Amino acid sequence: MIESPVIKVWDYLEELEEEKSDILEGFLKVLHSGRLILGESVKNFESAFSTYCRVAHGVGVDNATNGLFLALKALNIGPGDEVITVSNTAVPTAAAIVAAGATPRFVDIDPDTYLMDVSLLEAAVTPKTKCIIPVHLYGQCVDMTAVAEIALKQGLHVVEDCAQAHGAMRGGKKAGAMSDMGVFSFYPTKPLGGYGDAGMMVTDDPALDRKLRRLRFYGMDTAYYSEEPGYNSRLDEIHAEILLRKLRRLDGYIAARRALAERYDRLLAHTSVKLPTTLPGNEHVSYIYVCAHPERDRIIAELKKRDILVNISYPWPIHTMRGFAQFGYQEGDLPQTELAATRIFSLPMYPALTFTAQDRVCAALGEILKEPVVWE
Incomplete structure (x- = not known):
């Protein structure tokens, strides 16, 4: 294929x-x-x-x-x-x-x-x-x-x-x-x-x-x-x-997601990208592989030039949106939420994603950041 x-x-x-x-x-x-x-x-x-x-x-x-x-x-x-x-x-x-x-x-x-x-x-x-x-x-x-x-x-x-x-x-x-x-x-x-x-x-x-x-x-x-x-x-x-x-196939989908997440963890372990953290006692299903970096917007733009599309979940905290202004929140009220919104981004993640495509994502990140990727 x-x-x-x-x-x-x-x-x-x-x-x-x-x-x-x-x-x-x-x-x-x-x-x-x-x-x-x-x-x-x-x-x-x-x-x-x-x-x-x-x-x-x-x-x-x-x-x-x-x-x-x-x-x-x-x-x-x-x-x-x-x-x-x-x-x-x-x-x-x-x-x-x-x-x-x-x-x-x-x-x-x-x-x-x-x-x-x-x-x-x-x-x-x-x-x-x-x-x-x-x-x-x-x-x-x-x-x-x-x-x-x-x-x-x-x-x-x-x-x-x-x-x-x-x-x-x-x-x-x-x-x-x-x-x-x-x-x-x-x-x-x-x-x-x-x-x-x-x-x-x-x-x-x-x-x-x-x-x-x-x-x-x-x-x-x-x-x-x-x-x-x-x-x-x-x-x-x-x-x-x-x-x-x-x-009937859900557990298989989850296993594929976890394999991809574990592989991202290994490949990107020595980069400056902040990788996902699993809370002790949790079994994560890796719906989204959410990373963070102070240069998030530059990274996304450079990945797009290389035909790699990522997402931000979520770029605007709800309490700062005009649609919820009636509840009286101001920027600065939820500092960790607001900081995360400027740094987080999601790498490609779905069960059919191939390791070859994943390698390409990681190689591109290493090239953009000028940092080492741990190849298996």
């Missing part, structure tokens, strides 16, 4: 070629089933994915943003309530809080892992605080033992944002299984990604499971009769069937 001259930060086309017959078989299975909405494929995927997460219940939704929104609604969180989370995350984390009518309250991040700095968590709690949303960013879990201790002490709910952490573990527990609820995204780039938007909420609480199922379907337990105000946030049958088939 001839490699593309351009190395993308993420690509699915080679994976699709390998899996196309299975994907098309699943697509046709749904079309021929006679049931396109909330049928057997959704039911089977909900069961399989929640089992994978070691959680009793799974509720499929149209996307993870709505999953977080519905999780907050199920916990009766809304106007006048505060939800603690981080500013170094995708906008949907905070957007879901705002959509529920609540106020996001941001805490700073650990400068090594870029995860929520749990040492700052308790000081952020106010009488209005009702929930914590720790974000399992880049493929590894927040210290959920510390989060759970504070939540129990303060009487708070916890909803895990697991959008980037399918299969990640901490202390032997899977992401999504360490709180009231976990919310996953199946956006195409994710460790388990579909061919469009999709998401799932997981929980061990049967009452929350029933509530979430009503909320995603107009507040209905049965067709045409609404028990309470609800929404249209159903997971489509076609997406569910494709994801069910890809779930």
